[in-house]
Amino acid sequence: MAFSASGLPFDDIRNLFDEMPGPDEHAAEDIREREAQLTKPAGSLGQLESLAEWMGTWQGRSRPTVTRPLIAVFAASHGIAARGVSAFPPEVTHQMVQNFASGGAAVNQLCTTYELGLKVFELALDYPTGDIVETDAMDEKGCAATIAYGMEAISGGIDLVGLGEMGIGNTAVAAAIFHALYGGEAADWVGRGTGVDDAGLTRKAEAVAAAVGRIGSTRDPLEILRRLGGREIAAMVGTIIAGRMERVPVIVDGFVTTAAAAIVHAMRPDAIDHCLFAHCSAEAAHGAVLQRLGRKPLLDLGLRLGEGTGAAIAASIVRAAVATHAGMATFGDAGVAEKGSEPRPPTTH
Ligand SMILES: O=C(O)c1ccc[n+]([C@@H]2O[C@H](COP(=O)([O-])O)[C@@H](O)[C@H]2O)c1
Ligand SMILES: Cc1cc2nc[nH]c2cc1C
Numbered sequence: 001m002a003f004s005a006s007g008l009p010f011d012d013i014r015n016l017f018d019e020m021p022g023p024d025e026h027a028a029e030d031i032r033e034r035e036a037q038l039t040k041p042a043g044s045l046g047q048l049e050s051l052a053e054w055m056g057t058w059q060g061r062s063r064p065t066v067t068r069p070l071i072a073v074f075a076a077s078h079g080i081a082a083r084g085v086s087a088f089p090p091e092v093t094h095q096m097v098q099n100f101a102s103g104g105a106a107v108n109q110l111c112t113t114y115e116l117g118l119k120v121f122e123l124a125l126d127y128p129t130g131d132i133v134e135t136d137a138m139d140e141k142g143c144a145a146t147i148a149y150g151m152e153a154i155s156g157g158i159d160l161v162g163l164g165e166m167g168i169g170n171t172a173v174a175a176a177i178f179h180a181l182y183g184g185e186a187a188d189w190v191g192r193g194t195g196v197d198d199a200g201l202t203r204k205a206e207a208v209a210a211a212v213g214r215i216g217s218t219r220d221p222l223e224i225l226r227r228l229g230g231r232e233i234a235a236m237v238g239t240i241i242a243g244r245m246e247r248v249p250v251i252v253d254g255f256v257t258t259a260a261a262a263i264v265h266a267m268r269p270d271a272i273d274h275c276l277f278a279h280c281s282a283e284a285a286h287g288a289v290l291q292r293l294g295r296k297p298l299l300d301l302g303l304r305l306g307e308g309t310g311a312a313i314a315a316s317i318v319r320a321a322v323a324t325h326a327g328m329a330t331f332g333d334a335g336v337a338e339k340g341s342e343p344r345p346p347t348t349h
Helices: 010-016 025-037 046-059 079-083 092-102 106-114 140-151 170-182 198-214 221-228 231-245 255-267 286-293 309-327
Strands: 069-076 117-123 160-166 250-252 275-277
Touching (some): 010 140, 010 221, 010 231, 025 309, 069 092, 069 231, 069 309, 079 198, 092 117, 092 160, 106 117, 106 309, 117 140, 117 231, 140 221, 160 231, 160 255, 160 309, 170 198, 170 221, 170 231, 170 255, 170 286, 198 221, 221 231, 221 255, 231 250, 231 255, 250 255, 250 309, 255 286
Parallel strands (some): 069 117, 160 250
């Protein structure tokens, strides 16, 4: 499938939800069958076993692969950052993109360590989205074009994609999305992001409350996305949708990437079944959001960096799961006695 960045109207994006492939139950069955024959006590590889099955189910392969894994990092600028809702100034987004290019960020080290591809997608960094307290982040054409751009991350034969993002102010935007989707109070969804102090946290909750108040009773998830932003979240919505269409499993990183998954989930809950949640971020509300999505994260390492760092670590575990499943000998091949076999009589010379 080729996706044009020239811009799909929202209706075309909605239509994709009717065409999404489902789980490949035959592949899942083959994987469970082989798993039972591998040289280990049944169930002893724990979650590695369920990860191998999940990969095969969504890749549609009895022998899942992780040969071309990619961490896709989306970077965007946010008008709301000018309100002092972050501990860092907005120009850090640009500077960190340069740092990604020169190999100096945390995600670079993880991708090198685990031999993962890394691609950074810049989303009009010089043109921040409007301040969502005052105005919509995007118009429909721009939002749809950004979703289409994110779909491009699924190309070139990659077989696993991890989502990452960079954007000063985007934990406020993600909190606004969760507040709009799930209600409650703004304070339920905001956290300290890059480390705002108490005054910054109060400003952030007020800004999120005002932005969500501005969009009123908007309930359509794509409209919530369009009105609250940001571009990196829209692009990641595109990657999640394209991953599903193209049978490329997706690893969601932390709080901000989960906002993209939450939009897709709100459109159709099972449309994120091909997504793995890498970790529970230390950003305060992430655990509550994961509960809303009914998903248990793989890891809980106290990470709150973004950039796809948690997704990269989770990708290494998925790769371990696929490698054990693919490479291990069966009891029959290796001549290892199975559980409950009669002991062999001692050999006499
Ligand atoms: O996704 C997360 O779990 C996460 C939690 C805290 C911070 N971040 C990163 O920090 C930036 C946003 O923080 P802030 O305080 O500027 O809103 C952005 O670049 C994110 O990648 C990301
Ligand atoms: C330095 C820095 C690195 C980041 N990486 C992702 N978000 C970030 C935010 C800051 C501030």
